[in-house]
Amino acid sequence: MARPTIEDVARIAGVSIATVSRCLHLPDLVAAKTRDRVLEAVRQTGYTLNTAAQSLRQRRSNTVLVVVPDIGNTFFSEVLGGIEQAASAAGLTMLIGNTGRNRACEDSYVRYLLNGRADGALLLAEPLAAWFDVPTANDLGIKPIVTISEVGPDHPTVAVSIDNAAASQAAVGHLIAQGHRRIAHLTGPASNILTGQRLTGYRRALAGAGLDYTLELQGDFGVASGRAAFALYRAQAMRPTAIFCANDETAMGFIAAAHHGGVRVPQDISVVGFDDIHFAQSFIPALTTIRQPRAEMGAAAMRLLLAIIAGEAPASVRLPFALMLRDSTAAV
Amino acid sequence: MARPTIEDVARIAGVSIATVSRCLHLPDLVAAKTRDRVLEAVRQTGYTLNTAAQSLRQRRSNTVLVVVPDIGNTFFSEVLGGIEQAASAAGLTMLIGNTGRNRACEDSYVRYLLNGRADGALLLAEPLAAWFDVPTANDLGIKPIVTISEVGPDHPTVAVSIDNAAASQAAVGHLIAQGHRRIAHLTGPASNILTGQRLTGYRRALAGAGLDYTLELQGDFGVASGRAAFALYRAQAMRPTAIFCANDETAMGFIAAAHHGGVRVPQDISVVGFDDIHFAQSFIPALTTIRQPRAEMGAAAMRLLLAIIAGEAPASVRLPFALMLRDSTAAV
DNA sequence: TTGTATGCGTTATCAG
């Protein structure tokens, strides 16, 4: 037999469908006695609201779209956890769009906002132009968008992030305080907005301490690029005594390669990561790194989105980072 | 201005809404000339289908619900990646339900199937009873469900998994082949169906080799329980020379604790994990472990679901595992 | 406090 509709419930309870609807949404407006009858009928039939019909009628989906570059990435997945919690607390459903960092794929998710599947979007990546393009923009402008983490200074949306340059500066500053004078930086991919920000922090720290030595190796946030960087480090005539990596994965790749190459961390070289992913503290040596409050970033972004939906005009949020001192760094 | 509807497009193209709809779904049924006019109007207006209306009318959402215990967990998130790919290839949207291993929370997602939000579900955990309860069951019975990984022998749904007992047996068998005679097992949580399966494999391997020594430590798949297990290992009068951990995380926790305790891996004790998560090979020492084809498991499950939706009655799928020999194990 | 009636944007049926 088919799914029960509001009409079935109404018939069994001996009321109109309007009353049933009210019982579910504005229970105070209906007499206690009637309400009991209706709710009993609901239980009896196992009735559940048809969300498609509701969305159509209300012109809103109670769903939030989350666009993520790589859902398998531990950094993103923990942010997702925070979003999920805040979303379900607000009665919203989370729809995930995995782009695989593919432009066309990301573009396709823009339509989710347009076709009413979602009431707003959370972007875990620097939004591509499509999100603000014509003819998209004029209609999409009213759909709230919040960006997380990967955000530039003149960013077109409300955003939540940490101060990446300051965090990097703190990380490198710690190495300097430990007496390191030759400090390298393993960057992220050139295409990522964070790469420049973290690089800036690195340079600032060096400049602040009046250090000349500089070694900037190009990475891509992947473990393999960390390994590759180790080879380059090895090839240097004047080797650095410390390296600041743009994220934990590359740091781990670097350390793993070092281990196999007979180079000890931190005795021979200190290594600092970025993100404080789940495994950073179980790693051997436990990774000194910058902690980003991932779940909190997700939750904060969700709250911003809700505020925008509610008609407010909240400002972007800067969350605090923390330098986690562990075993991959040592005084020189 | 409001979102353009099919009516706007029809008016501009000078046709009926029926024709517009046909152009979008059955383009062959409409004259090329008319079609061009319509598509031009679509472009011009930036029209996109209202999915709520479509779902309502078609009584299907083109959405698949994925229920996951912990989205931040790297194991699950990689399975999600596989699902996402297969889903979007089939034109389906992936809706994620994160339960936090909370029964009430999981129950609430059952309704997604009932209220039409999703056409089917993929469960990344042993389904709790609610999925098959009355009055849920009678209606839900027609909604396809596929379970991934955590599946018992007399499981009520179609499932995709590896043979956990056989994999465990292979892992322990390798330790035995390396000459180990005292082999411990760090289990998963008692509540998880996989725990018993992996334990069975461990016991079988020991029995098969006629070994008496047995040490079964209770873990919970978390890093901390790996650390705790190390303390217990330490306290043994007759210490094992190898330990088979029910997953990689606990193995890493164990090794990290061992490292800090001055116990060397694999020189003093060999450690085997399970899952081959992303970081297993970057870990120091690189972790010997059982590889589960996570993305493939997700994709396979998605395909099974599609088959069921298409009216077929596919059988459960057993995917192959692989023993990855790396640096955390050595001959005794 | 409750009921009636309308429309949300599609798709599908049936004529033309």
Add this chain to the structure above:
DNA sequence: CTGATAACGCATACAA
């Protein structure tokens, strides 16, 4: 090949 029209299930303005 195309058009008119009736649902799909619900929420809400308006009446009673």
